[in-house]
Amino acid sequence: MNYPIWVVPYLGGPWVIGIISIIHIFISHFAVGGGAFLAAAEILAYKRKNENLYDYLKTHSRFFLIVTTVSGAMTGVGIWFSISLVSPDGTASLIQIFTLAWALEYLFFVAELATAFAYYYTWDKISKEAHLKLAKLYFVFSVFTLVIINGIITFMLTPGKWTESHNWLDGFLNPTYWPGLIIRMLIMGAIAGMYALVTSSRIKDPHFRTYMVRFCAKWLLPIFILGPIVSYFYLKQIPQAAVDTIFTGIQTSGVGNFSVLARALYLSLILSGTIVLFAFFGPYLNPRGFTFRIAILFLICGLSVTGTTEWMRELLRKPFVVYNYMYSNGIRKAEIQEITDTGFLNKGRWAGALAKTPECKGDAGELMYRYQCMSCHTLDGYRSMKRMIGDRDKDAVVGFLKMLKEKEADKNPYHGIMPPLAASDEELDKLATYLASLKGESKDATKIGKLP
């Protein structure tokens, strides 16, 4: 409400973040897991004096360097760009709390990148021992970047004691910090294995290819054995309301009414199961028949699992950006009561200024929609508002909005799923008028009501 709202037709702002994030996570996890892979494989090559393996590593490390330093780094910046466009209040809060943690992470980035370049450019130019040391150093630095960013990511779902103390360390070492860190490290190993399967499948010598494919397949297995155990500890730490959302979804699945969250969970489990079975029966047991195309299939499956799992994690946090502190529409929990009493449009800088423009005078309904609903809904596309309104008339919409305004779970079934409506009675009425006007409207997503 402090900022203008970026209107993204059909897709909605959150998916802009989502698309960039999924790509980034898949590559950045490769950057860290791949570091472990390179170090482990180089230790193996060193111990066995295996020149074939050294040659392979030289090729693989070029692929590694280019993918991680270009797309990995840029999509990382991309997440940052996109969250500040879609959720400026949330981003500003995170930055004000964790500026120095981010600054610290930057130092590790520099060390990581410099080491990656030094590692790649010194193949055959320094002693094997010195080179192996660089591989290990790269791995250590990349893990440190994860150690730091993991504190900020997990903080958003479980800010823990920070909500009372406002001490950065309470927020950083929050309840899901450790399980989150371990899960990510396991995933990283698996992703590193998948990428390495791609380069291994291109090895010409059949004996060595078989050997490498089997070696890579082993990297995919730990997550599927340890993952469920760590996930249990992770789920134990997340807020009860979020857990309830999953289980309500699962319990109602039988009648075909399962929630989006449950669907994401199923999809993630099915895809993970597919990967582990195929990894075990494919490259692990039958490395000889493994081909480049199969390796690409693994990558696609891996990307899909990453996507659905991260999406699920984001859904768990709904309706908050920072759990119990700020809702996804940028309104702080502590502000809700004041807004209900004095009105939303009197509170935020931009919302207030826009309400006074000639285009908007007397019709603040659409403005209310943008500020209160559009952080999760679009008009015609993702979570379409028109579809949800359906044939409801204004009275029905007013009834629904009044329910959304309730702050108690027993009066508001959407409590814990959607932010409470923060509006005065007059504003609620205007919003209802606007929403009801969407009823049966022709599909024209780019033009939104009277506001330009």
Place this chain on the structure above:
Amino acid sequence: MDPSSIVPLYQPIPFPAPVWLLETLLILGFFLHALPMNVVLGGGFLSAALIFAGKENREGYLFRTGKALATALPLFISFAVTQGIVPLLFVQLLYGPAFYTSSILMAVPWLSVLLIIIVSYYLSYVVIYRYFKSEKALTASGAVQTAALLLVMSLGFALVGFLFSNNMTLMLTPAKWLSMYSQNPNGLHLNLSEGTLIPRYLHFFVASFATAGITLGLFGLYIAKRNAEFSNYMIKLGSRIYLAFTLLQVPVGFWYLKSLPPEFMHKFMGGDTIAFAIFGAAMLFTLVAVVTSALASQSGNSKAYILSLISNAVIILLMIINRHQLRVWHMNSFNLNPNNVPVSTQWDLLITFVLSAVALIVYLVWLCKLVAKAYAPKDGEALPNT
């Protein structure tokens, strides 16, 4: 309408360190970003021109200089991107209310920055692995293709710089924001109506050629023991390019100064003692840089060259401080002042950060020594990876 009424509020969370320290980190961070960024922007165009000009004689110095520069670009790009994190972080912290708003108004072009950088960055690698490391680079037509790719890459980077200039100027002018958003809320704006945009952008653009030029001399210094003649050639050529673009910068710089709001221009001209002193010092160093680079461009004298190299770095730092002052004046004109935000210093994290920064510097020195030793001159060897 009073523009300050539309500037968003800071979050009700204290800053983690005193504002003067955060501002210092912002300036220092931008300085460390500006150095490699300038080499990338100017260096891309220069390497394209050198390779094209030397296409017929690919053993000649012209071609080899262009090749050496193009080969080094991915490293510079990587550092420009990484060093960009620091100023981005601190500008969001200190001036977020203005920066987030202007970014939202130009969201689509702003996000496209990422895509353009990815494409240009990959192109820099394509040039190395498709051309320099294969037989293709040995033909004249291969050289033309290389130059064309480098040109496309550079145009990408130039566009990125232009989009940044748009955002950095838009964040200073809240009076425009509401009408822009009322026209279109999809984040499709640029700040083309801004009078300072073009001179400001050109001021940076021209500087990048000068900085890339002076960096060529650094390549020359690096191979001084291996190939004295080529080294001398690169120092002379680099200094010449530097001199030409620095002289061109004088009228561009004055155009930019003239385009500023009069009250701010007068501050630089003596109205504000500190700003005037810094501006004056920058002019003085420019004079030093012009004289020393003129000397180096004639004789290839390495001492004169090093003086101009250092002067250039100092000029960039001073100009960045001036740029920061200009931003602060703008911000104050619409009452956005980070000094009004309470501070609660996170000592534990601050000390960890400072110690880690020192450790990083030590580590980077060790790493550089290791790599330098790996590439220690051997008889008859060309530049690394060329």
